Amino acid sequence: MSNIDRRTLVKGSLAAMMAGAAFSRSAFAQSSEPILLGVSGPLTGPNAQYGTQWKQGFDLALDEIQAAGGINGRKLAYQFEDSQSDPRQSVAIAQKFVSDPRIVMELGDFSSPASMAASPIYQRGGLVQFGFTNSHPDFTKGGDFMWSTSVSQADEQPLLAAYAVKRLGLKKLAILHLNTDWGRTSRDYFVKAAKEYGAEIAVTEGYIAEERDFRSTLVRVRDASPDGLILISYYSDGALIARQARQVGLKQTICAASSVYSPKFLELGGEAVEDVHLGTRYFPEDPRPEVKKFITGFKAKYNGQEPDAFNAYSYDAMHMAAAVVKIGGTDRRAVRDAFAKVKDVSSVIFGTATFDVESRRVKGAMNAELVVRKGQFALWDGKPT
């Protein structure tokens, strides 16, 4: 690229940005323009897989929203900006969205450092940051423009503990958890609940996200002689741990958090994840109509692919955004106020979702107790494994 080209490119895009800001204001009045949501999330970088899963859920939900007549006759659309889950880029994206009058609400980001670094900008700019995967307990404390449908770990972990201790009868537990803000918070809630139910915690081991080899960790687990393994993991690391546990000869019952709920967990884990127990928010044969609609719709749109937990989060988030915008319209403050007004929005994760205005989160996630049988997720029949 010659110097002249580069210079014109820079000038051109700067001019385009300014012109865009000026132009969009006038275009906004016309109702043929879609209502625009901003999404900040990873499309490249180490977390790129989650951004692609978000997109699948968003697109399916948008198809349904559009088919049902959109938002009072107007279409709903989103603008996805790649942040690589990097706080430096998520703050720039935040300013971009805040200063773009077409954006009525923001969704994301994925990781806590990227999301919470951008929160002050959204709060001061008066644009809702709807963090639908942000389980960090301090996320919604960033201000009254921060709302989240992420399942609170204070809700989820006691359910998992009840499954492991009360239903499966495990009394001495080894916990392996991702050493991130999510994994740590989850572990603490799990330990508290499990102890209340009368179980003993033999050992807890935190591992970093890039870890692939768990053999030595599993020797520590073996030496603590637990009768059950608890995995607070995502599906890829959960599958690795299950495989290696079986390879080193650990035969204990494995019980995992809902984040392993993905067809990839079965694919990556193979025979080793047979009989793994997990709590989830929904499951394939779930009789609830919203779940049936989600799963059949997803399979039809993506060549028979089974949806996973992150697909469900983003699908729900887009439907929630639509419900909010239906009430709040396109005024940013009204959109924020609408979060407190939406009632009983149909949701795969919650059944029906209503925000708790105090915590700006949704309580009461659905719960199903599953087990892997013959390479498929199935509702647990109460039989011991």
Place this chain on the structure above:
Amino acid sequence: MSSWLDYTINGLIVGNVYALVAVGLALIFGVSRLINFAQGSIYLVGAYIGWVAVVQLHTPLPLTIIVVAVAAALVGLVIERFGLRPLQNSVRIAPLLATIGISFVLDQLVMLTFSPNPRALPSQLPDVRFQIGGGTIGPLDLLIAGVGITSALLLFVFLRYSKLGWAVRATAQDRDAAMQMGVDVNRVNQAVFGIAAALGGVSGMLVGMYYNQIDTAMSLQATLKGVVAEVVGGAGNVPGAVIGSLLLGLVESYGVAVFGTSYRNLFAFLLLVVVLVLRPNGLFASARQAPPEPLTGTFIAPSRPVRIPRWALLVAAAAFAILPLFPVSFYVLQTLINAWLLGMLALSLTLVAGTIGQVSLGHAALLAIGAYTSALLSLGFAVPVGLSIIGGGLMSAALGTALISPSFRLRGHYVSIATLAIGEIVSLVILNWESVTRGPIGISGIPPLSLFGYDLISPNSIYWFSLVVMIVLALLQARLLGSHLGRSFRAIRDDDIAARAYGLSLNRYKSLAFIFGGFAAGVSGGIAAHLYSYINHETFNTQQSILALTVVILGGLGNVVGAIVGSVALVGLPELFRIAAEYRILIYGIVLLLLVRFRPQGLLGTM
């Protein structure tokens, strides 16, 4: 006691896996004195080619290995021919940067072709397990060990007894002399890259089968562990790389045994630092081996810097200062704020890497120290934010210099590797020292920037604040470079023996450079902490360190204005390419490669 046997076996098993990458790295380092940061990407490519062969084409295992080896070797040849050969007469550091750019491009191409979702790569070997101690091993463990040890032995024999092997070693010892003796140096390089890439590709495939999982994030981790193992064994020493890998696996496994899983990598990197400090040439380097780096400073070649007239700088500074008065969007301002913050880090690194020749790959650690200090001071001790940022700078200067001082005796690439390790160690200490840093939960609710009691929260005020801080630091640094200190720094960089003969105390000057540089980086981290309001151990990561080094090389090593220009360019380019969505990092990598190719001395030249 039987547990210790299990820990030992597990250590050897995982060391086995590291060895596959380390051998390829050692081979390339042995010949071209280059740490090939693209080796992990070739490993990634090999894993995905293996997936295509196994899952789509259903090839049997021997054929799969051949397909992967040939395809990966071709990738290696392309990298050598088009990525590295054009750079062979330019600055020694240019190929290093080129391999980083190549790894961006390869990783992105794989991600775009195969999507970032992890995939299962089923093993094609029968699933029988042999009981050893309390655990079991399978046929893949044996195959991986077999491939690792056989390839190391074959390479050893090849290098020692074949004619091409002699040529390779001659080239490694003295490229010009080898050329004069009629060795076709290019052909040698080609052979080495082809072999190393074939090995890298096959190892990616085998490791993918081993874990039944491949994904695009495996590349950087493989490079990091491979580099550690290779350097522990003695850079460029092929059998040493295997032993270094096994040792690394053992140390990690015992670390887990004694302290728990979250300390695992801490031990890997501590091992590296200890080995570098005690035996800089690696554990298995023979005493009569030629020094790994030339005695004089050809690592960073001088070039004629572009002189920018003072009035032009003043005009540019004034233009940026009045920019917020015009109707520019806050997005542009925020992007420039990021550039000014990166600029402070780049000023620090350009002093340390460019002026005194200590190329650091762990500079993000200084940001983290500054950020945590400032955040904790303001939250825990109610120190006003302006003062806490200065506190962060001072802490970063003191702690950073103390941490790096054991590796002052190292040169060239070894400094980079030691600093890389120190950077990782700082991040892991932050993760594990929960009573102070709050571990993985991170620190939230950090108060916003403020000055004399006034909160700086509008983008305009943050913009001016960070611009002024950066300019002040830049002016101080320019003043420093113009003084006798600057001349001493450059003397040490260009020829440390001559400098020492002239009576300069190397350690004292290196400390001074790190103190000044640490302060600038710490201030940048401190400002960032108050800007983000939330930080954890992932906020300042290895990618930041690599980005900072890229900025510095792009701008011209040691060049103060260059560091700032480079920051604006490398923050701005990915933002300009936003329109390209998933393709933007690919484009960024290509632009980086073109810049290295056509302007290896940096945009403004080395000072």
